[in-house]
Amino acid sequence: MPMLDNFRDKEFLDQITILNEISGSKNPDALPGLLELLKNPVGDTSIDYMVVNALNAVLSSNENEVVAGLNDSHDGYKILCIRVAGEYAIKRAAHPLVALAETETDLDRLMEILTSLARIADDSALPIFRRFLSHEDAFIQSSCIEALGKLKDAESVTHLKAMITESEAPDRFEVCDITTWKAVDALATYDSDDTISFLVEKLHHHNPTVRRIITDALLSIGAQCIPMLLSAFEAGDTDNKILAANVLGFLRNKLGADGLVAAFDKGLAEDENVRYAVYEALGRIGTMKGIICLVDGLSETEELILMAVIGGLEKHVNPGMISTLTSMIIKADDQADRLARGVISSKATAIFDALYETQGAADALMDALAESNDPEIIEEFRVVLNEIGGSRAEQDIQRLPQVSTGSKKALAADDSRSMCAMHRAILTDLGFEPFMATNGEEAYEFIEQGEEFEIVITDMNMPVMDGMELVGKIRSTPGLEDVPIIMVTTESEASQQNLATKAGVTAFITKPFKPDELKAKIAEITL
Missing domain, CATH: 1.25.40 (Serine Threonine Protein Phosphatase 5, Tetratricopeptide repeat)
Known part of the structure; x- marks a missing residue:
């Protein structure tokens, strides 16, 4: 191509102009010259980078060259073609990419191939994705899990379920690994009653972060989850009832509210923690039946539960x-x-x-x-x-x-409006200036902004970033290794408190609690 004649002898600005013009025109005649520049770089980082961009643009409209380049002897060009095949979902590249994956031994290159195959999303790649589901490299496993979910491969459902179940083993549940996370997300893409029921069954996973990921997955599915969640509420233990009610509240669907009211009327919310969760959920949804249930809840005497009732009615x-x-x-x-x-x-x-x-x-x-x-x-x-x-x-x-504002500062994180209100009242009574957050990410932003706290109070189960993650980030922040942290939880399993203690939690308090109980706990660990 004349534009690339004597390219190396041209001025820097002229070289940039030429490469920009090629990127815009995607002229296939420039391919030989660009390939020569790729294989024998000019030596200027900016120009060499623009050569790759120009090649990418030209290849994007030339599928034949992309497919041919998958077997090119030049490693850089081969990788570029692999990436372009995925970026532009070139179906014709699927079979050659599968062939490459079958013999590839370099993990980085295998990851590139699998990523492109996942983007192309062609059924011909299913066998190779299934094959690498048990690969020793977690990121290669995760890429295959994600692809199988995208392709809704029915044959892989049993394997994906087993991965999530195995992640609850005593020697594994303390850490949420990337494969468990991707397996949850993959199952959520199937949108089948079978996979949804399984996710609801695992809603009270032993790992708090996995619980949050499952909650997010169910919310992404939407109303289809409601029958399974209501069944879990009716048949589950206290923790499952609480978590099912939380998800139903966040779904904000009338069917969920009606189901919770019906379960309430059957006497399935005798536990105070469960009633608290139901009232919070009904307040978020706001149906007529739900509001009537909340009005009945005005007779509650536990202060925290009563605040959940009032918080729900405030919106309606x-x-x-x-x-x-x-x-x-x-x-x-x-x-x-x-x-x-x-x-x-x-x-x-x-x-x-x-x-x-x-x-x-x-x-x-x-x-x-x-x-x-x-x-x-x-x-x-x-x-x-x-x-x-x-x-x-x-x-x-x-x-x-x-x-006046308190001289001491305290940080409290909870996704419950009523719980945040309770924390705020308690902390101000004790002379603290309260900083409130609805999840761990919001809470940690205060720390990143330079705020210093004499005590941190956090819920265990929260969206975006749960309490366990927040505690981990706080403890890994220089200067915060010893700041007292109270975790407020409804958890009944000792394993959860053991896990939180290992993460760095100083003390626990169980919902629902009376204000004086939390005040005493704060005094105990801040003296």
Whole structure:
């Protein structure tokens, strides 16, 4: 091609211009010249890189050359053709790539071949993917698992299930390896009742990170999971009920809410932890039956469970619910006090606004607000009172205490709105400035930003990054090896606490708990 004549003798800017023009035109006539430049580089890193890009562009519209190049003697060109075949899903390259994989001994090159075959997604590659499912290299295994899931290979389902089951063995469950992660994701792509039922069965996997991955997989599948999750709720133990309710809540589907209410009515939520999870789920979904169940939950006496009820109702304020809540609060008994504190601690501003219309309810709420040590909560309700306006609201604003931010800092991570509210209330009462996060990733961002904490409180099961991962990252961060960490959990298995202790957790507290219990635990480990 004339453009590449005497290319090595041209000025740097001219070389760049020529290569850019070839990349844009994808002119196949440039292939011999580019191949010569690839095999005998100019020596300038920028130019040599652009030669590869230009070759990639030309090959992208020339399948014959790509297929032929798969057996080229030049290693760099061969690898480039392997990558182009996958990048542009060239079906004709599948059979030659399978042939290469069968004899390839270099692990890096084998990985390149399998990656391209996975992108091409041709059934002719199924035997080679199955063959390497038991390969000693975890990344090659993972590539094959991912490809088999993408191709929905029915023959591999049994093997994939076995991989997940085996990952719960006593000598393996402490670590979530990449093959287990990919096996979960692969099974989720099948969308069959059989694979979904298996994932639901493994929802309470011994490893917390695998639990999070399975939860994410079920959420990606969607409503098809609901019958299996409801069956697991009805037949499962406490932990399975909790996790099934959590997933149903995040799915936000009416069928899930109706099923949870039906199970509740059958007496299948007697355990306090299970009721807490059900109330949280129903609050996320917001069906009529669910709201009625939540209104009934206003009679709960455990403070944490009551906050889950109020947090759920805050999203679905209606006249009937407000009427019931008003009549309960104006009784001025112990339950009325609990409800008023719950509304304030939960920052349930919509409920507060509606209840404030009734003098007795407003007085109870203001009494609870005046006791708060949280400057953020006080400011939030000050805004609400200003919006309500009127002489009574102005007088109540004057009642609000002047609270300064605590001198000590504490970090709390939990995906539950009510649990975060509980942590916040407890920490401010103890004089801490609370930093709240809904998952481990958000929590660790505070640390990355340079915040220093005297104590960390984390849930075990959270989306995005679970508590175990968060603890691991904290303990591997210089200067945080000894910061006290409390893990709040509903776990009943001793193995889970042993695993968390090994990761670096200082102490545990089990949900649901009374505020004084967590206060005592914090005092115990921070003295």
